[in-house]
Amino acid sequence: xxxxxxxxxxxxxxxxxxxxxxxxxxxxxxxxxxxxxxxxxxxxxxxxxxxxxxxxxxxxxxxxxxxxxxxxxxxxxxxxxxxxxxxxxxxxxxxxxxxxxxxxxxxxxxxxxxxxxxxxxxxxxxxxxxxxxxxxxxxxxxxxxxxxxxxxxxxxxxxxxxxxxxxxxxxxxxxxxxxxxxxxxxxxxxxxxxxxxxxxxxxxxxxxxxxxxxxxxxxxxxxxxxxxxxxxxxxxxxxxxxxxxxxxxxxxxxxxxxxxxxxxxxxxxxxxxxxxxxxxxxxxxxxxxxxxxxxxxxxxxxxxxxxxxxxxxxxxxxxxxxxxxxxxxxxxxxxxxxxxxxxxxxxxxxxxxxxxxxxxxxxxxxxxxxxxxxxxxxxxxxxxxxxxxxxxxxxxxxxxxxxxxxxxxxxxxxxxxxxxxxxxxxxxxxxxxxxxxxxxxxxxxxxxxxxxxxxxxxxxxxxxxxxxxxxxxxxxxxxxxxxxxxxxxxxxxxxxxxxxxxxxxxxxxxxxxxxxxxxxxxxxxxxxxxxxxxxxxxxxxxxxxxxxxxxxxxxxxxxxxxxxxx
RNA sequence: GACUCGGUAGCUCAGCAGGAUAGAGCAACGGCCUUCUAAGCCGUCGGUCGGGGGUUCGAAUCCCUUCCGAGUCGCCA
Numbered sequence: 001x002x003x004x005x006x007x008x009x010x011x012x013x014x015x016x017x018x019x020x021x022x023x024x025x026x027x028x029x030x031x032x033x034x035x036x037x038x039x040x041x042x043x044x045x046x047x048x049x050x051x052x053x054x055x056x057x058x059x060x061x062x063x064x065x066x067x068x069x070x071x072x073x074x075x076x077x078x079x080x081x082x083x084x085x086x087x088x089x090x091x092x093x094x095x096x097x098x099x100x101x102x103x104x105x106x107x108x109x110x111x112x113x114x115x116x117x118x119x120x121x122x123x124x125x126x127x128x129x130x131x132x133x134x135x136x137x138x139x140x141x142x143x144x145x146x147x148x149x150x151x152x153x154x155x156x157x158x159x160x161x162x163x164x165x166x167x168x169x170x171x172x173x174x175x176x177x178x179x180x181x182x183x184x185x186x187x188x189x190x191x192x193x194x195x196x197x198x199x200x201x202x203x204x205x206x207x208x209x210x211x212x213x214x215x216x217x218x219x220x221x222x223x224x225x226x227x228x229x230x231x232x233x234x235x236x237x238x239x240x241x242x243x244x245x246x247x248x249x250x251x252x253x254x255x256x257x258x259x260x261x262x263x264x265x266x267x268x269x270x271x272x273x274x275x276x277x278x279x280x281x282x283x284x285x286x287x288x289x290x291x292x293x294x295x296x297x298x299x300x301x302x303x304x305x306x307x308x309x310x311x312x313x314x315x316x317x318x319x320x321x322x323x324x325x326x327x328x329x330x331x332x333x334x335x336x337x338x339x340x341x342x343x344x345x346x347x348x349x350x351x352x353x354x355x356x357x358x359x360x361x362x363x364x365x366x367x368x369x370x371x372x373x374x375x376x377x378x379x380x381x382x383x384x385x386x387x388x389x390x391x392x393x394x395x396x397x398x399x400x401x402x403x404x405x406x407x408x409x410x411x412x413x414x415x416x417x418x419x420x421x422x423x424x425x426x427x428x429x430x431x432x433x434x435x436x437x438x439x440x441x442x443x444x445x446x447x448x449x450x451x452x453x454x455x456x457x458x459x460x461x462x463x464x465x466x467x468x469x470x471x472x473x474x475x476x477x478x479x480x481x482x483x484x485x486x487x488x489x490x491x492x493x494x495x496x497x498x499x500x501x502x503x504x505x506x507x508x509x510x511x512x513x514x515x516x517x518x519x520x521x522x523x524x525x526x527x528x529x530x531x532x533x534x535x536x537x538x539x540x541x542x543x544x545x546x547x548x549x550x551x552x553x554x555x556x557x558x559x560x561x562x563x564x565x566x
Numbered sequence: 567g568a569c570u571c572g573g574u575a576g577c578u579c580a581g582c583a584g585g586a587u588a589g590a591g592c593a594a595c596g597g598c599c600u601u602c603u604a605a606g607c608c609g610u611c612g613g614u615c616g617g618g619g620g621u622u623c624g625a626a627u628c629c630c631u632u633c634c635g636a637g638u639c640g641c642c643a
Contacts, residue, residue: 447578
């Protein structure tokens with residue numbers, strides 16, 4: 001709501017000042033760093049520059065214009081400090097406005113995405129490999145962005161673009177047939193398949209012929225060799241079963257599990273179209289699309305005729321456009337594939353489709369180990385499942401220490417542990433690389449998931465046995481600093497959601513929730529809520545009820561679990 | 567070598583379409599539970615925003631340059 005007020009002030013001020021000075025004026029409206037200066041501030045320096053008038057004169061004019069604005073009834077003071085004009089909100093009027101608005105609209109927000117469809121491609125693990133902490137990021141960032149988009153009214157299509165095709169399968173099939181142990185693989189499929197994969201790479205280092213063999217096998221798989229196909233199906237099935245366990249723990253779901261293999265029969269059309277548009281060129285035996293000097297060319301077909309990643313991604317893209325008629329398509333994929341998506345866009349543009357502009361690579365930083373990228377090939381990998389279990393156990397220890405009589409301990413411990421891992425990942429801006437640090441992930445103190453859950457639980461335990469009625473409230477109670485901070489923060493919720501969408505970054509929401517929780521905990525330490533005075537009690541209950549609802553909804557949007565006791 | 571991303575307190579990070587004294591959490595230290603969940607709250611300590619130039623009334627934020635780290639760069643995905 002502050003955002004709305006700021007926008008109104010900016011817009012109306014620009015109109016009236018432009019009229020006054022006879023030239024187009026840009027007005028900057030911001031919030032001062034320290035709140036004792038005011039709630040809204042307008043630096044006039046840039047206006048002074050454009051109109052070339054003395055600063056005092058300009059500032060006086062701006063102050064006069066602000067007084068004439070309609071929103072000025074929500075303002076209490078207008079102060080000038082040097083080149084800054086600071087506005088102070090009328091706390092009583094503003095608080096009433098915020099609280100009343102909640103009881104009319106709840107947490108409903110403007111449905112800016114109404115009628116628009118966004119496809120999100122996320123998680124997308126590679127079959128026959130364990131679900132590692134590396135996949136965590138794509139999974140929960142994608143899932144959370146999906147939730148936020150839905151909240152804003154978008155139609156969201158969630159796709160798990162399984163990495164179930166490609167030369168790697170040639171490698172695994174070769175290894176399985178030549179030195180694999182069928183029984184071991186049946187018993188412990190993923191672990192054994194990874195061993196084979198790692199072993200393959202070790203052998204191939206000394207014997208590069210193996211790489212050719214793997215490519216050969218993949219080519220035959222692509223062309224329908226029944227033996228290979230059967231193995232492939234088997235590997236895919238056992239892998240998916242394992243992934244589903246993780247998705248269940250994380251509460252993550254998809255509308256489609258169409259992986260790369262799904263597009264096997266849809267690639268020829270892409271190749272044909274590229275040919276027809278005269279974009280395909282033979283180079284060193286392979287078929288490429290030349291992308292000029294800015295970028296290396298896109299390899300569409302290997303010299304043996306089999307396809308590559310980008311070929312399948314193109315086929316998938318056109319299929320999705322045709323099937324879902326998306327307005328945007330988001331690829332939640334790591335930083336290291338930046339070039340790939342730039343090439344993808346460039347090819348689509350060259351093909352003459354405008355929707356290349358709607359393709360967004362939602363990149364994120366790598367999970368590093370000892371400062372380096374984790375690599376399955378070298379067998380360096382940490383299974384996500386282990387991390388989640390570890391976090392849950394630690395959380396159970398905490399419960400046993402703090403609240404041993406809690407009912408349903410194990411389930412709650414799981415919800416806390418998993419949410420801690422999720423929040424730990426989402427709280428930082430997504431493009432930052434993160435060092436894998438279990439200690440840090442299962443930290444339950446300070447800016448963490450459990451802190452948010454704990455705050456919500458505290459409120460719940462006060463609300464539990466106290467139904468409040470929306471009788472007349474004492475808005476005057478809400479004008480002290482520690483209360484008004486909460487009011488202002490509550491009023492930011494909608495703009496925060498929009499900002500999170502704008503940046504495709506759940507961290508915006510995560511930081512906001514921490515902020516809200518922190519203000520609440522300060523309030524809680526200072527104010528007794530269950531006071532005898534009914535009107536005062538009622539007012540406070542209303543306030544914390546709204547806070548809890550925002551915390552809970554916010555946590556849900558991040559993919560965390562909400563609990564009532566801990 | 568080229569390109570991309572990053573370098574802010576001991577550690578993890580906010581802030582970056584230029585704005586007022588650079589903010590949190592962790593760690594350290596000191597307080598606060600006979601009153602609504604102390605996984606909390608309050609306070610103290612801690613920074614020439616990697617270095618150097620420049621643009622301007624004003625730079626952590628923009629430009630140039632340099633150092634450091636990571637990633638990518640045609641037959642992997």
